[in-house]
Amino acid sequence: MNNKSQVLDESYQPIPNLYASGNASGPMFADTYPHHIAGVNTGRGLTFGYLLGRRLAGIEE
Secondary structure (H helix, E strand, O other): OOOOOEEEOOOOOEEEEEEOOHHHHOOOOOOOOOOOOOOOOHHHHHHHHHHHHHHHOOOOO
């Protein structure tokens, strides 16, 4: 994934119309997600989803 949330192919080129946000963009905790802290990753998902939505709507570059 690049800084515009575009998913990249094996050659690190953006795949047209394919974006990632939240855990799909790469887990913040890798293999050690703290299950005892419910919703700890929710803020990250909301924030990057919001920014991606603005970018796709043409509000933000």
